[in-house]
Amino acid sequence: MSLNTYRTLGRSGLIVSPLALGTMTFGTQRWGSPDEVSESIFHTYVEAGGNFIDTADVYANGRSEELIGGYIADRNLRDRLVLATKCGFHGGEPSNPNTGGNGRKNIHRALEQSLRRLNTDYIDLYWMHVWDMVTPVEEVLQSLGDLVSAGKIRYFGFSDIPAWYATKAATLAAVNHLSHLIAMQLAYFLVERNIEREHLPAARECGLGICAWSPIAAGFLTGKYQREGAGASGEGRLIGSNPFGNMMFTDRNWRVLDTLRMVAVKIDRPLAQVALAWVSAQHGITSPILGVSKLEQLHDNLSSLEIRLTGEQLQTLNESSAIDLGFPYSIFTQEINRSIFGGTNVQGW
Numbered sequence: 001m002s003l004n005t006y007r008t009l010g011r012s013g014l015i016v017s018p019l020a021l022g023t024m025t026f027g028t029q030r031w032g033s034p035d036e037v038s039e040s041i042f043h044t045y046v047e048a049g050g051n052f053i054d055t056a057d058v059y060a061n062g063r064s065e066e067l068i069g070g071y072i073a074d075r076n077l078r079d080r081l082v083l084a085t086k087c088g089f090h091g092g093e094p095s096n097p098n099t100g101g102n103g104r105k106n107i108h109r110a111l112e113q114s115l116r117r118l119n120t121d122y123i124d125l126y127w128m129h130v131w132d133m134v135t136p137v138e139e140v141l142q143s144l145g146d147l148v149s150a151g152k153i154r155y156f157g158f159s160d161i162p163a164w165y166a167t168k169a170a171t172l173a174a175v176n177h178l179s180h181l182i183a184m185q186l187a188y189f190l191v192e193r194n195i196e197r198e199h200l201p202a203a204r205e206c207g208l209g210i211c212a213w214s215p216i217a218a219g220f221l222t223g224k225y226q227r228e229g230a231g232a233s234g235e236g237r238l239i240g241s242n243p244f245g246n247m248m249f250t251d252r253n254w255r256v257l258d259t260l261r262m263v264a265v266k267i268d269r270p271l272a273q274v275a276l277a278w279v280s281a282q283h284g285i286t287s288p289i290l291g292v293s294k295l296e297q298l299h300d301n302l303s304s305l306e307i308r309l310t311g312e313q314l315q316t317l318n319e320s321s322a323i324d325l326g327f328p329y330s331i332f333t334q335e336i337n338r339s340i341f342g343g344t345n346v347q348g349w
Helices: 035-047 059-074 104-118 137-149 163-176 199-206 217-222 251-267 271-280 295-306 311-321 334-340
Strands: 020-022 052-054 082-087 123-128 153-159 183-187 209-213 226-228 231-233 289-291
Touching (some): 020 035, 035 059, 059 082, 104 123, 104 137, 137 153, 153 163, 163 199, 183 199, 209 289, 217 251, 217 271, 251 311
Parallel strands (some): 020 052, 020 289, 052 082, 082 123, 123 153, 153 183
Antiparallel strands (some): 226 231
C-alpha cells in the first residue's frame, strides 16, 4: 500500500489518503518542529502522494494554520488537498465564554479566523474539536449544516465526543434529510482501545469513518522511553508537562510495549511502524493521523504502509492489549448467542 492508495472517508465522497498528516507539531515550542522542518515534512508528505492535512485553530495558537496556509499557497495545492481544521476550544478573551464551545456564535467566529489564517475560502472537513457538554446536538448539526449550504465547509465531523452524541446527530440528520457528519476523530492505539466498546460499533452502524489520533501513543510506542519507577526517562513529549501526564507509564502499558517489541524484532521493523500497522489493520479505521516533529520520523511512519501483519501477529498484539469490555458487552458471547437461539449459532449480516 502507498499514500496514494486512497479511500473514501465514511459514507461520503471525500477521498483521503490512508495516513493523514497531523500538524499539531507545526509552530509548537519544546516538542514541536522548527518552521523549516515543518515545511519539509509537509512537502515530503504531499510529494509521496498524501492529500489529507489535519490541523486546528488552537495548535500553536493559530501558527499551525498560518504555516499550512502558506505552504499550500506557495505551490498552489489547494484543489489537490483535503484540508481539515477544528473549532471548539477557547480562542479569545479569557473572560468571554462565547469564544469557546460549540455554540453557533463561536463556530462562526472560529471558522472565519481559520479561513483567514489558512488563506482559503472553504474548509474540506471541519471538525467539532471536543464535546463541550453544553450545546445541544441539534444546534451543532444545524450550525454546521448551514455552513455546508453556504459553501464555507464541504463536510464536517466530530472529535472526542461520546458515541451516543455522534449517533444522535447521525440519526437526526438521516431522519430530517440534513447535512450529516461523516467521521469521528478519536484516540486509538495499542494502549488505548476504549472506543471498541461504543464508538467503533456506532461508526459502523452510522456510516462514519474514524481518524485515529496519536496512533503511536504520543511516542510511547516508539520505545524511546525507559521505565523508572512510576515514571520514565527519555527525550520526548511525554517527559515534563504534557496533556497525558504519567498515564502512559502504567504496568499494563509497559507489558504491551514489551509485546510490541517482540513482534517488531520478529519482523525486523521499528516499533512505531508496527504500532501504526496495527491501527491501520483495524476494521473501521480510515486514516490514522501522524504526528511527527522530524523528517526522518515521517519517512519511518510512512514505511508502516509496507507492513502486513499476519493473523498470528495481530492476535498476539490484540491479546496483550485487550481491554475489559465490561457490562453489558461482557455477556455478549457465543455461549449467550447459542442460548438465545436454542443451541444454534446465528450470525448477523
